[in-house]
Amino acid sequence: MSLIGVSGTALGADPASEPTGKQAAEAYRQIGGFLQPPPRRQQQQQQQQQQQQQLQPVNSSYVVLGFNDLGMHCMNQDFSQLCILPPYNSLHAQVIRRGREPRVVSSGVTVRYRIPSNTTSVTKTNFWQFAPQLFGVNLLPDVGLAGNGLEGVMTPTGDNDWAAIGIPVTPIDDNGFLNPYPLAKIQVESQGVAVATTRAVVPVSWEISCNLCHAPGATNAMVDADILQRHDQKHGTQLLGSGSVLCASCHADPALGTVGVPGVSSLSHAMHGSHADRVQPLADMGYVNACYACHPGFKTNCQRDVHFAKGIYCTQCHGDMAAVANPARTPWIDEPTCGSCHAARQHEFDFEEPGKLFKESRGHGNVHCAACHGSPHAVGPALTVEDNIQAIEHQGYAGVISKCTVCHTSMPNETFEHKRDD
Ligand code: HEC
Ligand code: HEC
Ligand code: HEC
Ligand code: HEC
Numbered sequence: 001m002s003l004i005g006v007s008g009t010a011l012g013a014d015p016a017s018e019p020t021g022k023q024a025a026e027a028y029r030q031i032g033g034f035l036q037p038p039p040r041r042q043q044q045q046q047q048q049q050q051q052q053q054q055l056q057p058v059n060s061s062y063v064v065l066g067f068n069d070l071g072m073h074c075m076n077q078d079f080s081q082l083c084i085l086p087p088y089n090s091l092h093a094q095v096i097r098r099g100r101e102p103r104v105v106s107s108g109v110t111v112r113y114r115i116p117s118n119t120t121s122v123t124k125t126n127f128w129q130f131a132p133q134l135f136g137v138n139l140l141p142d143v144g145l146a147g148n149g150l151e152g153v154m155t156p157t158g159d160n161d162w163a164a165i166g167i168p169v170t171p172i173d174d175n176g177f178l179n180p181y182p183l184a185k186i187q188v189e190s191q192g193v194a195v196a197t198t199r200a201v202v203p204v205s206w207e208i209s210c211n212l213c214h215a216p217g218a219t220n221a222m223v224d225a226d227i228l229q230r231h232d233q234k235h236g237t238q239l240l241g242s243g244s245v246l247c248a249s250c251h252a253d254p255a256l257g258t259v260g261v262p263g264v265s266s267l268s269h270a271m272h273g274s275h276a277d278r279v280q281p282l283a284d285m286g287y288v289n290a291c292y293a294c295h296p297g298f299k300t301n302c303q304r305d306v307h308f309a310k311g312i313y314c315t316q317c318h319g320d321m322a323a324v325a326n327p328a329r330t331p332w333i334d335e336p337t338c339g340s341c342h343a344a345r346q347h348e349f350d351f352e353e354p355g356k357l358f359k360e361s362r363g364h365g366n367v368h369c370a371a372c373h374g375s376p377h378a379v380g381p382a383l384t385v386e387d388n389i390q391a392i393e394h395q396g397y398a399g400v401i402s403k404c405t406v407c408h409t410s411m412p413n414e415t416f417e418h419k420r421d422d
């Protein structure tokens with residue numbers, strides 16, 4: 001599992017040689033990102049900051065922390081010709097009964113979620129029209145592939161938390177504005193009474209910028225047609241004009257649970273491998289980070305975490321295109337770990353559980369890593385207002401949940417153990 005470009009050495013690197021957050025932000029603006037929010041987002045952010053004044057009641061008996069399993073969910077908007085990924089966000093919540101010894105709660109309460117800014121998706125993408133052809137299912141409007149809608153009840157996962165899998169949220173809010181960081185509101189009810197709430201980002205983008213190279217300047221339909229036509233030319237397939245194509249039907253994709261056709265490479269391997277030596281033109285166009293050509297684009301801050309602020313970008317954790325395409329790794333499973341870099345600095349910590357990813361692992365008191373730190377790529381303090389809201393509402397400041405009394409009703413006498421204790 002060692003794909004890390006720099007591993008421990010990054011932590012020992014000369015800090016002077018690393019760009020500061022400000023320099024990184026400036027560089028990012030130059031390549032077309034929008035860390036400097038456009039007016040509409042600034043307005044939203046002000047509203048959100050005002051709402052933040054409503055801190056969680058300190059004496060409540062429960063606390064809930066939400067997180068998305070992915071740092072950014074990419075999806076297509078138009079499914080009429082092809083589908084790389086459908087709308088499918090998975091929101092998790094960890095419910096804790098506060099106490100001198102807090103208890104993780106996995107039954108006996110109702111956990112509801114909704115996304116106040118996005119109450120419908122059918123008007124924003126044609127996914128529902130093509131779902132029967134692509135996935136062989138007839139879905140009710142606004143219901144996702146796992147049966148969950150844009151609001152509903154979360155179910156216990158058996159892993160100490162609650163989840164709503166496959167929420168079909170899009171990056172367009174109900175007023176028609178683009179927002180890749182919509183906020184879900186999570187509410188815990190005990191015997192019909194609300195006992196805890198939180199807000200967590202459900203990140204989603206359809207910027208996927210294949211059009212930087214495929215039919216640049218043309219319509220989206222032309223871009224998709226170009227991709228299919230080139231595929232047909234090179235690999236003897238007949239995808240163009242055959243209706244809507246699910247790439248993962250032939251190329252195995254653990255993200256969708258498809259095993260593909262024997263002998264055909266996985267989607268990740270096919271995409272990164274074949275494009276590894278095609279990304280040079282991006283640099284010539286002035287784009288520094290080639291990963292953003294597809295993940296998901298230069299306008300959406302997919303990586304907006306504390307590392308970005310410190311000048312640590314995709315390839316330092318994931319390696320380059322060729323490394324991602326390495327056939328020895330299993331896509332979606334062999335990912336970087338926090339421990340691979342941070343163990344050098346915090347020897348006494350336990351990081352990810354053996355054989356598990358960050359998103360599945362638990363630490364202190366069996367609380368999920370992401371409940372305290374945020375989702376991968378949004379590890380706090382983040383650069384986006386939305387991603388910091390939960391921590392600010394719970395403890396008054398952004399960053400990892402480090403205030404003991406968020407969960408403990410009295411200050412523990414013993415020191416903080418980062419590892420889980422069973
Ligand atoms: C940096 C430029 C660039 C970007 C960005 C890009 N492509 Fe390509 N792609 C190419 C080039 C160049 C070819 C080869 C064209 C040819 O020789 O006909 C290609 C070919 C392909 C092919 C044909 C199969 C093969 O042999 O690789 C597919 C499928 C494809 N691209 C899909 C995509 C998708 C999907 C995206 C966005 C998620 C994308 N590409 C983004 C440059 C790019
Ligand atoms: C009908 C089956 C089928 C479908 C559907 C399909 N592919 Fe392929 N694809 C193949 C085959 C076969 C190859 C050649 C063998 C290989 O590379 O594994 C290939 C090759 C590729 C390659 C080049 C891989 C390389 O290493 O050169 C890319 C990139 C690719 N496909 C992307 C896509 C994308 C993106 C989609 C969806 C738009 C898609 N494929 C849909 C069968 C399919
Ligand atoms: C030409 C388009 C393209 C570029 C450029 C690209 N990716 Fe991807 N990447 C994809 C697609 C498409 C998927 C989704 C595959 C799937 O659904 O399994 C993906 C999936 C991934 C995944 C998850 C699956 C896995 O293999 O573990 C990782 C990690 C990843 N990319 C990292 C990177 C990094 C790092 C870079 C830059 C060095 C990069 N990608 C550049 C198209 C691209
Ligand atoms: C500080 C290290 C770090 C940086 C920087 C980083 N990643 Fe990741 N990435 C991770 C970790 C850790 C995971 C696995 C998280 C998990 O599944 O628990 C991951 C997972 C992924 C995945 C799989 C899907 C997901 O969201 O979990 C993709 C795709 C991906 N990264 C792409 C990128 C791209 C593109 C960039 C740059 C824009 C980037 N990463 C920057 C650490 C990093």
Ligand code: HEC
Nearest residue numbers: 006007010011306310316317336337338341358373376379
């Ligand atoms: C490629 C190596 C690498 C990986 C992988 C990585 N980090 Fe980091 N991380 C760093 C470096 C380097 C810093 C900056 C340290 C500094 O500025 O002193 C940092 C800083 C941080 C900070 C801020 C700490 C501080 O003292 O300012 C946090 C929190 C953090 N990382 C959490 C994580 C989490 C959680 C993960 C896994 C999801 C992770 N990191 C994965 C290298 C990494």
Ligand code: HEC
Nearest residue numbers: 338342345346351352361362363364367368369372400402
């Ligand atoms: C109860 C909240 C909580 C949980 C759960 C938690 N952490 Fe932390 N984590 C913290 C706090 C607080 C710090 C800062 C401690 C410090 O600076 O000494 C921290 C620090 C870190 C750092 C940065 C260490 C450094 O070099 O400064 C990493 C990486 C990290 N945690 C990863 C994880 C992983 C992986 C998990 C899951 C196995 C996890 N954390 C679970 C609260 C938590």
Ligand code: HEC
Nearest residue numbers: 101102103104365367401402403404406407412414415416
């Ligand atoms: C996100 C919630 C959360 C936060 C924040 C948190 N803890 Fe805990 N802590 C727990 C849970 C849950 C347990 C498990 C209690 C049990 O089952 O015994 C626990 C257990 C402990 C224990 C083990 C002894 C005991 O009471 O069972 C100590 C000591 C402790 N925490 C100290 C701290 C300190 C110090 C901090 C602040 C730096 C802190 N905790 C922050 C949730 C939290």
